[in-house]
Amino acid sequence: MENWQEFFIQYWLEISMPVAMLLASLWLRATSFHLLERWRAKGDGEPVAIFIASTRSATRLWVLLLTLFVANHSLWVLSEWRTFANRVIGTIFILSLFWISIRLGQGLLRVYLSKAGLPTVMLPWLLNLVRVGVAFTVAMLLLDIWGISTTPIILVLAVVALVAALGLKDAVPNLLASFRLTSRLSFHKGDFIKLDTGEEGYVTEVAWGRTRIRGLDNSLIVLPNNKIVKSVVVNYGRPLKVAKHPFRFNTHHHLEVLTGVKVATVRELVDALKEVPGSVVYYHTHHFIEEHHFLIPEPANDFSLWVSGELGNRVLGEKLASIDIFAFPTIRALRKRLVEVMEEHLAQNPDSRRAPSGQELYLVSVITVIVPTPYVARDLRGFVEALGRVSTSSIYFHVFEARLRLQQGENDFSIWIEDSLGDKDLAGDIASLDPYSYSLEGLRSAIIRMVEAHL
């Protein structure tokens, strides 16, 4: 006991210094946290809360380490252990600092990325960056504390960094572009975008280095962000109402079938028209639309051309040419009207004119071969973009074939827009277009204009 008393009397100053440091640092810690709590309560306290949560337990450890550090230096009896003890204390302190930095960085980055409106996809990248940076610094400090030279390591790391930079020369611009892209992000997942280089589609993912879009033909397009940054990007905005059922664009081919039937007079034509399959009537009133779609105006139907050209009956030819095919919902109704017009004319003008040999009208039927295209529309934006790209055969199929030949009574576009998108107005507008008054390209433009105006 006496020895202890002597010890305290002799070393009271050396002992009181760490104790004083302990008490002072405990008071300082308590006061600091008290002020921080008040600051958090005042305003936007989320970053402060993160700071408090990250440092509360660690600061207790720091108080203890500080006390031990002072004690280690003030108590001479421990001098033979001083260097080792300092290294241990320093190591623990650095490790706790590492732990705090990570927690703090993670919390603050999450808050600030969210506030800046930047995509959360950046978070793991930045966190990893912070972790690597802090870990590297910590490692260097620890090595320094334990007396190991860090110069060779830094040199090696510099060389590695140089090699990596050369190896990643393509990736780096993409990463930089990603920073630029995300910092002034002009589109988001789900938007329909179009680049001036031709790529277009719905954005499905914005990631580091590349952006994925799904094209109108359902193809997946991966665009390097570096390319996007250099391009003019038109963003048509977020998806419109999604159709209940996607619209698959089809196209068609016609295989002409010879009936072997030829007519040389109007009477023979009338009699044949009553008997032949509907596909013959369809062929002779429609094939010119595709065959001569480049002509403006298009020539009239075959019956009119033959009657006026080969029989020289211009009056009847004009009557046949002016039959409004659009007014007839079925081929049967159209056939009936053609026969009526010719029979009315024959009743008033008995006509025995006969086409010269070789100038007869050969009746032709047609087989329609329907083939799907890769183009699929899920909303009006996709529809209008695909409509601008499909062949005229596809437009012909959905407008003319669907209405009369597939006996739907209406064009496919209007049916889809009304049934799957519930847009009766637009469907009605398109349905009211008389396609026989347009060339196929003109029809394409007219429908696109209508949908664009609607959008």
Added chain:
Amino acid sequence: MKMNDYAPIVGQSRIEELRHLATRLSGTVVQNINSTATGGGVAEILQRLIPLLHQLGVDARWSVIQGDDEFYAITKKFHNALHGNEEDVSEEEFGYFLSSQEQRFAEMELLGDIILVHDPQPVALIRRKEEKPRRWLWRCHIDVSNPDSRVWSFIRDFVIQYEAAVFSAPSFARQLPIPQYLMAPSIDPLSEKNRELPAADVEMVLSKYGIDPERPIITQISRFDRLKDPVGVIQAFEMVRKSMDCQLVLAGGGASDDPEAEDVLGEVRQRAADHRDIHILTIPTGSDLEINALQQGSTIVIQKSLREGFGLTVTEALWKAKPVVATAVGGIPLQIRNRFTGLLVHGVDGAAFALKQLLANPDYGRWLGQNGREHVRHNFLITRHLKDYLLVFLAIGRTGDIIHL
């Protein structure tokens, strides 16, 4: 030629359509059978089409029947008789035709899932129909609308055993109890005869034949045959020349191997007398480049045939964006919509009138020419021909007039 070489002409989407259709024929072997490997229109068509079908992934084969001289002499008679010419075919000749089929063609290896027999020579191969389930098609390249009834009846008995027949024009066909598909012939826009030539090449050819490139040129390209009415062309030209400055070029194959052609050529030369603006040119067969240059150098192309097959010379002229004046015979009305893609006429007076209209209104001629070129681009190029073949292969054996692929 490569399929993609045609993309700038017909559009990439058309090429993609062909590829798409061809995928539906994956695993199907199509065997073409005809009577000659070289020379003649059918061989020329197959030489062009088969490599392109291969590029599309279609396993297309080509076999040639081997007959003796007598067999071919008989089938030549058949050919003429089916064209409507009078031919005296004896019962022995019909018998020889049949026995040849039995002796020689029984050994022919039939490899195809689809057998496409071209023209009458191998038509009797259909007698092997029962050997194995296959699709049999008869492709008729000739006009059988007005045939010798005896020969047609003989051939028809074989034809109706096929599943379907294919004709080049509606007017070429006859009523048959089997489906008849229409497949118009085509031209190859990349061939020597149809590719675009540099202006210097055109001028060189015109200069070679003493034709003045600075004055309007009216041209008819066809062999010297009365059915092509070269004398009628001269008459029409003379009517036009009275009031308008122009030159006439009548160019066709040499007459050395065809006595009738020599007679016609003599008549034409006599009719033309020493008219300095009429150029009668006998150009050797195969001089495609010169024919091309003459067509490209022309102001107007005329085809005043009295009778015509499909009329591919008209197709060639339309492709070169030339205003065409042609008689409404054979397959010509399929190519020319009167006053839209050319002018159809019926006689010498009409031809002269149409020529004057075009000479007096070059803008109208250019409009017709451009329309004609577009019409050919969409309907009479080899790519459309390929599509028709693919469609026929896909359609054969299916019923209904709507086919979903």
